[in-house]
Amino acid sequence: MNLPDNFVFSQGNLQDYVDCKRRFQLRYIERRSWPAIKAEPALVHEEWMQLGARFHRMVEQALSGVPAEQINVSPEDEKLSLWWRNYLSLHGKLTGIENAPEEELSFFPELTLSAGVGGYRLLAKYDLIVITSAGQLVIYDWKTSVKRPRREWLADRLQTRVYPYLLVRAGQTLTGGLPVPPEKVSMVYWFAGYPDDPERFPYNQPAFERDSSYLEGLINEISGLEPTQFTLTDVLQQCTYCQYRSLCDRGTRAGEFTGEEAEGTLAELSDLLFDLDTIPEIGYD
Amino acid sequence: MLGKLITGLTTTQLEIIEGPPAGHIFLEGPAGCGKTTTGVERLARLLESGVRGDSLLVLVPQRALGKPYYDVLHTPGLAAGGLPDVVTIGGLARRMVELFWPLAAEKAGFAHPEAPPTFLTLETAQYYMAHLVRPKLAEGFFETVVIDRNRLYSQIIDNLNKAALNDFDHTEIGERLKSAWVGEISQLRVYDDAQQCANIFRQYCLEHNLLDFSLQVEIFYRLLWQAEPLCQQYLKRTYHHLIADNIEENPPVAHQILQDWLPDFDSALLIFDQQAGYRVFLGADPGQASELRRFCERQVLFSESFITNPSLKSLEEALQRVLQPEKNPALPASLETPGDPSLALSYSQARYYPQMLDDITDRIADLIAQGTPAGEIVVLAPFLSDSLRYSLTYRLEAAGIPARAYRPSRALRDEPATLCLLSLAAIAHPDWQMSPRKEDFTLTLLQALDGLDLVRARLLADSVYRLKEGKPVLESFAQLPASKRERITYRIGEVYDRLRDWLENAASGPVEPLDHFIARLFGELLSQPGFGFHADYKAAEVTANLIESVQKFRWVAGEPLQTEGIPLGREYLQMVQDGVIAATYVHSFQEVVAEAVFLSPAHTFLMQNRPVEYQFWLEIGSRNWFERISQPLTHPYVLSRRWEKGRSWTQSEEERTSRESMTHLVTGLIRRCRGQIHLGLSQLNEQGFESRGPLLHAFDRLLRNLPEIEGGPV
Numbered sequence: 001m002n003l004p005d006n007f008v009f010s011q012g013n014l015q016d017y018v019d020c021k022r023r024f025q026l027r028y029i030e031r032r033s034w035p036a037i038k039a040e041p042a043l044v045h046e047e048w049m050q051l052g053a054r055f056h057r058m059v060e061q062a063l064s065g066v067p068a069e070q071i072n073v074s075p076e077d078e079k080l081s082l083w084w085r086n087y088l089s090l091h092g093k094l095t096g097i098e099n100a101p102e103e104e105l106s107f108f109p110e111l112t113l114s115a116g117v118g119g120y121r122l123l124a125k126y127d128l129i130v131i132t133s134a135g136q137l138v139i140y141d142w143k144t145s146v147k148r149p150r151r152e153w154l155a156d157r158l159q160t161r162v163y164p165y166l167l168v169r170a171g172q173t174l175t176g177g178l179p180v181p182p183e184k185v186s187m188v189y190w191f192a193g194y195p196d197d198p199e200r201f202p203y204n205q206p207a208f209e210r211d212s213s214y215l216e217g218l219i220n221e222i223s224g225l226e227p228t229q230f231t232l233t234d235v236l237q238q239c240t241y242c243q244y245r246s247l248c249d250r251g252t253r254a255g256e257f258t259g260e261e262a263e264g265t266l267a268e269l270s271d272l273l274f275d276l277d278t279i280p281e282i283g284y285d
Numbered sequence: 286m287l288g289k290l291i292t293g294l295t296t297t298q299l300e301i302i303e304g305p306p307a308g309h310i311f312l313e314g315p316a317g318c319g320k321t322t323t324g325v326e327r328l329a330r331l332l333e334s335g336v337r338g339d340s341l342l343v344l345v346p347q348r349a350l351g352k353p354y355y356d357v358l359h360t361p362g363l364a365a366g367g368l369p370d371v372v373t374i375g376g377l378a379r380r381m382v383e384l385f386w387p388l389a390a391e392k393a394g395f396a397h398p399e400a401p402p403t404f405l406t407l408e409t410a411q412y413y414m415a416h417l418v419r420p421k422l423a424e425g426f427f428e429t430v431v432i433d434r435n436r437l438y439s440q441i442i443d444n445l446n447k448a449a450l451n452d453f454d455h456t457e458i459g460e461r462l463k464s465a466w467v468g469e470i471s472q473l474r475v476y477d478d479a480q481q482c483a484n485i486f487r488q489y490c491l492e493h494n495l496l497d498f499s500l501q502v503e504i505f506y507r508l509l510w511q512a513e514p515l516c517q518q519y520l521k522r523t524y525h526h527l528i529a530d531n532i533e534e535n536p537p538v539a540h541q542i543l544q545d546w547l548p549d550f551d552s553a554l555l556i557f558d559q560q561a562g563y564r565v566f567l568g569a570d571p572g573q574a575s576e577l578r579r580f581c582e583r584q585v586l587f588s589e590s591f592i593t594n595p596s597l598k599s600l601e602e603a604l605q606r607v608l609q610p611e612k613n614p615a616l617p618a619s620l621e622t623p624g625d626p627s628l629a630l631s632y633s634q635a636r637y638y639p640q641m642l643d644d645i646t647d648r649i650a651d652l653i654a655q656g657t658p659a660g661e662i663v664v665l666a667p668f669l670s671d672s673l674r675y676s677l678t679y680r681l682e683a684a685g686i687p688a689r690a691y692r693p694s695r696a697l698r699d700e701p702a703t704l705c706l707l708s709l710a711a712i713a714h715p716d717w718q719m720s721p722r723k724e725d726f727t728l729t730l731l732q733a734l735d736g737l738d739l740v741r742a743r744l745l746a747d748s749v750y751r752l753k754e755g756k757p758v759l760e761s762f763a764q765l766p767a768s769k770r771e772r773i774t775y776r777i778g779e780v781y782d783r784l785r786d787w788l789e790n791a792a793s794g795p796v797e798p799l800d801h802f803i804a805r806l807f808g809e810l811l812s813q814p815g816f817g818f819h820a821d822y823k824a825a826e827v828t829a830n831l832i833e834s835v836q837k838f839r840w841v842a843g844e845p846l847q848t849e850g851i852p853l854g855r856e857y858l859q860m861v862q863d864g865v866i867a868a869t870y871v872h873s874f875q876e877v878v879a880e881a882v883f884l885s886p887a888h889t890f891l892m893q894n895r896p897v898e899y900q901f902w903l904e905i906g907s908r909n910w911f912e913r914i915s916q917p918l919t920h921p922y923v924l925s926r927r928w929e930k931g932r933s934w935t936q937s938e939e940e941r942t943s944r945e946s947m948t949h950l951v952t953g954l955i956r957r958c959r960g961q962i963h964l965g966l967s968q969l970n971e972q973g974f975e976s977r978g979p980l981l982h983a984f985d986r987l988l989r990n991l992p993e994i995e996g997g998p999v
Contacts, residue, residue: 006356006359006360006361007359008359032822032825032826033822033825033826033828033829033830034812034825034829035803035804035807035808035825035828035829035832036804036805036807036808036809036812037801037804037805037808042797042801042804042805043797043798043801046801054401057383057384060384061384061385061386061387064384064385064519065515065518065519066384066385066387066388066515070387070388071387072387072398072399072400074399074400108339111339111367112338112339112367112368113365113366113367113368114358114363114365114366114367114368115365115366116361116362116363116365119361120361121359121360121361121363123368169365170365170366170367172365172366173335173337173338173339173365173366173367174337174367177335243808245808246807246808246809246812246813246819247812247820249814252808252809252810252813253808253809254808
């Protein structure tokens with residue numbers, strides 16, 4: 001047992017483990033800071049991340065009741081203005097609930113769910129969950145990626161498995177205690193830069209059982225590893241955007257943020273910021 | 286897990302924990318009687334019973350006090366569902382201001398309500414305060430005040446915070462302070478200056494969309510909570526159950542919000558620690574907190590400590606009698622509590638301070654040899670000086686005892702890695718004209734190049750580093766005479782040349798933000814094999830904290846500096862040198878507590894709320910157990926809602942509050958001890974003087990009546 005007490009798993013750290021066991025060990029078990037640049041040009045990457053964070057905040061404001069016309073975007077922020085216009089044009093036409101009258105929908109923005117899996121807690125932070133009067137539960141994830149990732153790549157991400165799985169496991173808290181049948185759950189990735197091209201993933205009982213077994217196995221595997229068994233990935237491309245690359249002697253310079261390669265990693269990089277875990281609680285302390 | 290936790294709880298605790306999710310309970314009692322345990326178990330039980338996790342709000346006065354709640358939420362056996370929010374009032378204020386900014390910005394008077402807000406950290410607030418106050422100092426502001434400038438800035442910020450937390454207008458600060466003052470008339474001018482600086486700062490914030498802590502609290506309380514129905518609706522729709530722990534450590538605005546909000550909660554558990562209020566200097570108001578009991582249908586008192594033994598309880602009573610005799614005039618001569626206080630106390634005496642430290646070390650070693658875990662021992666002093674920290678840690682480690690000293694924050698500029706990074710940044714930006722001194726460059730090389738010793742570092746620095754027209758220049762290794770190259774070694778020379786080339790490339794390339802420069806320097810060079818930061822986790826942590834500090838500074842001050850044509854990197858370096866930006870970093874409160882003897886200031890240990898078996902109290906003769914820190918620009922009692930405007934703050938008030946807070950402090954410590962307290966006494970203090978403060982006098986009186994105690998009279 002190498003994990004700290006009360007270790008919490010998330011799609012983010014599980015994905016890191018799948019990508020590179022050593023990265024998981026450094027980042028989550030040993031909690032090592034290694035502040036190298038992740039992507040070049042660093043300023044472009046940073047500005048993109050900040051725009052993404054602002055977009056998420058604006059959507060949260062709108063979903064919390066702030067009138068959309070009072071949520072301002074400076075026209076100079078062209079990208080953000082475009083994303084915001086795209087979001088506003090969605091009104092009432094979210095994929096998966098296109099035909100449902102708004103008054104029959106329940107919105108749960110910025111919700112965190114968790115459940116015990118394999119002797120540990122698994123946690124997910126959702127951008128939005130919508131429940132229809134017919135009992136459908138639709139997960140929405142806003143993506144402000146540089147590129148629109150392919151469906152196959154999305155399907156392979158831990159997020160696409162963890163989010164629906166956890167909603168089935170913990171969603172009874174939203175349904176007045178009624179169990180959530182997997183068939184009622186679906187997940188939609190909505191791309192702010194590609195508003196008419198969302199990606200929808202339906203869910204079902206076999207997928208739930210498969211994910212249950214996979215996630216439990218993965219967590220058991222991680223918790224059973226000895227420190228020396230957290231090995232480096234064989235896929236060197238994973239190191240391109242990893243800040244530990246110099247620690248592992250896997251290169252000196254970060255990959256290009258606007259480059260053509262590593263489509264998926266870029267998509268992830270430009271979305272990394274929005275895990276609410278990264279927003280610190282501000283105390284007068 | 287839950288079953289295990291439930292074991293050992295009292296009937297009253299179980300009654301609260303297992304009660305229905307309805308009704309409002311005010312739970313009070315002294316420290317150590319199971320109040321927080323009840324709160325944590327109540328939280329778990331509410332989740333088990335099907336209450337939606339995200340409808341639960343846990344309010345704590347500081348993040349560290351939320352740890353028991355976080356811990357239970359991470360327990361694998363907890364029911365699946367949503368997660369409660371564990372927040373401070375400051376955290377809630379910031380969250381609401383961010384969320385409802387479009388509705389509040391214009392009303393608050395911000396010049397650019399359409400633009401997003403910029404939240405200031407304490408560090409960046411201090412930067413702006415310095416920026417605005419420095420010209421005023423040149424005009425003669427604060428002429429009579431002899432304190433470090435940075436303390437002056439922080440006290441003006443503190444005044445603004447106190448105004449916001451007590452809900453009075455910031456423009457009243459000066460008048461409130463003046464009306465209570467009874468000393469030298471020149472002090473009144475100081476208060477006027479402090480007021481004017483607070484006004485200038487607030488105005489500047491409004492003009493530039495900057496939100497310091499005070500403005501966040503003020504906007505949340507006055508413009509959102511009190512005046513914006515959407516915000517209240519949002520909060521009331523989101524949260525239906527409340528657990529508010531240590532409410533005595535919260536400020537008046539938090540209490541007012543709780544009072545307003547209570548009727549809307551389906552259930553609420555307010556937890557009040559009697560005789561606490563250790564954060565009064567940060568605006569806490571235990572008096573107002575205790576009044577919240579009137580708004581709860583049920584009041585519960587826990588009085589039995591699960592921590593202290595009868596001897597410690599007697600010691601507490603005996604000490605209270607000597608510390609505050611006026612509060613216990615009619616008590617009988619004998620103690621009411623049945624224990625023997627002499628069993629709870631021991632002490633040792635030495636003439637010199639180092640002898641006392643040796644003795645403490647021996648006693649700790651004995652305890653550990655007898656089976657006491659190191660983590661069950663704390664060494665406490667009113668303040669923990671660097672020399673005490675070093676002297677004791679050194680002794681303990683030499684004795685093979687693991688020790689951990691509390692460091693509230695460590696100035697990054699004191700770290701060798703920071704000196705290295707900032708010196709190299711200055712060399713790569715010759716236009717800043719901030720050339721490192723030769724000695725600093727030597728230390729920089731020592732850090733940057735792996736395997737370099739001080740002698741060779743000096744030789745290399747002397748040989749390659751020079752100033753040309755005030756700008757730093759690095760010569761190449763190849764240009765040195767062969768004899769020098771051999772002495773320095775070719776291996777070092779090769780790595781040095783890589784460093785030089787990298788810096789030259791950086792200097793000739795496009796200008797980039799300082800934090801990006803440092804990250805690149807770290808990743809591309811210093812963390813590579815052959816360089817000093819390679820596989821060095823400590824250096825990496827310092828670098829990460831420095832980058833974060835620069836980044837926050839850039840996000841806040843970058844645009845205005847650019848407008849003025851001032852390079853941000855140069856300004857940052859200048860501010861670090863002046864001590865305005867301390868570039869401090871605070872270790873996360875979630876840091877794993879090592880199995881080690883803990884050395885800490887007494888107040889800090891109290892706020893950890895962690896009982897231990899043995900406490901060692903040092904520097905009992907110090908007046909710092911009793912006196913407030915001198916703060917010529919502010920006042921924690923006068924700048925509070927409870928202080929009647931116009932009433933004078935007299936010496937007797939000072940005496941009374943000091944005695945009261947010392948009593949609370951020692952009572953709080955005793956209540957967090959399971960076994961025994963040991964006093965480490967030395968006739969001469971750390972500085973070589975005799976000190977006989979009020980706490981020593983109190984123990985003197987107490988010990989005269991306890992002749993059988995180990996050690997003899999003080």
